[in-house]
Amino acid sequence: MNSSNKQQANSATETNQDLLTWWHRYWLLSTMPIVRCQIAWLENVTQAMALEAELFQAIAKSNEKLTLCLTDSKENCTAQELTEHYQEMVKTLTDANLERLSNVSQLSHEFRRSLWEEI
Template identity: 40%
Template sequence: MAKSTHTTQFEPLASESLTPWLSISQPVFHWWMEQSVKGVQPLMNVQLAWLESVSSAIQMEMEFCQAIAESHEKITNCLLMHHHSPKSAEEITDCYQQAMQGLSEAHLDRLKKVTELSNDFRSALWEEI
């Protein structure tokens, strides 16, 4: 019994099975693949830029979680620091406002960093293209 030696090139992104917007990008994709074979590896560099972006985003979220924890700590200390003496409504309000001011500043800083992160990622992506 003879074995078939029929070999076809596997193309995971065959044009007939793609949506129109993805089939338009095929020349760029094939160029990247050619460059990858040559050793420049633009796909790996794009993936590295993406992973660095994700890492920065996770770090920013952890910094914001830390700001939330610090805000809760301030409120807790304000309410429980001198539990034997009752706090006035004014003192509690002032303490709460200080804690929320810190949290608001952290959130605004977070939004600023997210915007910068998006711009940095786009720049890194276009450098690779």
Template identity: 80%
Template sequence: MDHTNKKQPSSVNDTNQDIAAWWQHYCLLSTMPMVRCQIAWLESVTEAMQLEAELFQAIAKSSEKLTLCLTDDKENCSAKELTEHYQEMVKTLTDANLERFAKVSQLSHEFRRSLWEEI
């Protein structure tokens, strides 16, 4: 009887590697939903930060127009022009803020939808 053709038992090292590979595979599968939820949350936070940046940009532009009226044309900037610039600034900021509120209210719905899709 020839024992050379018989399959030798795998070493302990090979068995450990197989178990580690199996564990890693299932461990990653179990954490994927949590990672996808974190990604959805980070995307939602990023959108909120972009909305805030757009509001700050509107504030800066409006303030710049009013400041230019006050500093560049001190003699030519009448009370009427100053009032017009101020009213334009208030309207721009109000519109930007209302748009921001509308988009922010949608964010929570989109975030919940993203979470449900991941679950």
């Protein structure tokens, strides 16, 4: 009897192991599309953050030029120089913002495309 109980226990363990292996395989297959969608989303978020960083870099450069005009010159900046620097800063920021908006609008299309590819 003792021998038959061990055989039944081994048989049950093997059956449970086979069932567990089967379940893990299909469970992993079912989660892969979700993982790929999340990766696509994270890639698009990373691209959006890079676009924001480029805009902040343009803002910093423009402000640096304006600040240098006001502080580093031996003579104070004339009104005309200040106006030119300010207009240059506004133009740079406008161009950077328009480029950013253009790239962001493309991101949504790329994100939708990558989601559909994963689905």
